[in-house]
Amino acid sequence: MLQAKGVSHKFDYELFKDINLQLHQQESIAIIGMSGSGKSTLLNILSSLLKPNSGSVLFKDNEIYKLKKSKLLNIRREDFGIIFQAHYLFRGFSAKENLDIATLLSSNEVDMNLLKTLKIEHVLTQGVGELSGGQQQRLSIARVLTKKPKIIFADEPTGNLDKETSLLVMDALFNYIKENNAGLILVTHEENLAKRCNKTYKVVDLKLEEIR
Ligand SMILES: Nc1ncnc2c1ncn2[C@@H]1O[C@H](COP(=O)(O)OP(=O)(O)OP(=O)(O)O)[C@@H](O)[C@H]1O
Numbered sequence: 001m002l003q004a005k006g007v008s009h010k011f012d013y014e015l016f017k018d019i020n021l022q023l024h025q026q027e028s029i030a031i032i033g034m035s036g037s038g039k040s041t042l043l044n045i046l047s048s049l050l051k052p053n054s055g056s057v058l059f060k061d062n063e064i065y066k067l068k069k070s071k072l073l074n075i076r077r078e079d080f081g082i083i084f085q086a087h088y089l090f091r092g093f094s095a096k097e098n099l100d101i102a103t104l105l106s107s108n109e110v111d112m113n114l115l116k117t118l119k120i121e122h123v124l125t126q127g128v129g130e131l132s133g134g135q136q137q138r139l140s141i142a143r144v145l146t147k148k149p150k151i152i153f154a155d156e157p158t159g160n161l162d163k164e165t166s167l168l169v170m171d172a173l174f175n176y177i178k179e180n181n182a183g184l185i186l187v188t189h190e191e192n193l194a195k196r197c198n199k200t201y202k203v204v205d206l207k208l209e210e211i212r
Contacts (some may be wrong), residue, residue, distance in 0.1 A: 001025055002151055004046060005092060007040055017206040019055070023151065026177055028184040030039035030194035032211070033203030038198050039187040040085075040205065046185060047153040048076045048102055049183050059151075077105065081149030083157045087140030089128045095139050096124040102146035110146055116140055117172045119165075134161050141169060153175065155187045 002023040009016045015038040016026055023029055031039050044050035046057055051065045058064065059079065064072055076082075089098050115121040118138040123131055125161045131139065141157060152173060159164035177184050186197060194200045194211075201208040 002132045003058040005056045007052045009052040021209050025181045030186045030197040030200040032194050037203040043153050043155050043187050047080055047082050051086040066082055079150045081144040081152045083154040084145050085156050085159055092126045094127055099143055102143045106146050106147045134165055151183045153185050
């Protein structure tokens with residue numbers, strides 16, 4: 001479904017050299033590595049947000065950075081679900097209104113079971129500003145999943161959640177990819193989360209090393 005071929009990238013210094021990766025349907029991949037090793041940058045490259053210096057990223061056999069801007073935007077809007085460390089909810093609107101935006105853009109219904117799994121079904125009428133950080137994080141994840149993306153790119157999705165709530169979120173993500181024939185690429189510092197994925201790669205010396 002998603003493939004990276006010979007991806008290299010540098011900012012002031014070289015971050016990656018000739019990275020190759022494949023994600024299939026119903027598959028989950030964890031990316032781990034030292035702070036500053038380039039995990040978030042790689043996720044940005046894979047998720048259509050940052051064109052690498054060289055190499056290609058293919059989604060369903062199309063080189064995404066060679067597509068017309070409008071096509072790339074469509075993929076980003078419809079097929080890719082990107083969960084950032086910082087969530088971009090609309091403050092001043094209620095939780096439900098934030099979810100409604102996703103249903104309007106995708107014409108999918110909000111999945112009440114998902115909201116229950118994430119334990120946020122009871123906060124729908126509250127304003128975003130009244131929710132705790134963890135509730136906001138889970139609401140932003142519910143909003144991404146409501147779009148029914150084919151691939152979820154998640155950058156430390158459980159970063160500011162306690163252990164129990166992290167489990168809820170990861171259960172929701174793993175259930176989602178199974179039920180929707182989707183894929184997951186997860187950047188995490190937490191080894192126990194990485195272990196739940198089908199494959200784990202570590203960014204070491206400009207390369208991806210598979211950890212078994
Ligand atoms: N837009 C940018 N311009 C210049 N340098 C950047 C840019 N984005 C990231 N970097 C640099 O690239 C390196 C890798 O950053 P990145 O955020 O990808 O690492 P990371 O492994 O995700 O780190 P962490 O685990 O701390 O979140 C860092 O040195 C960072 O300063």
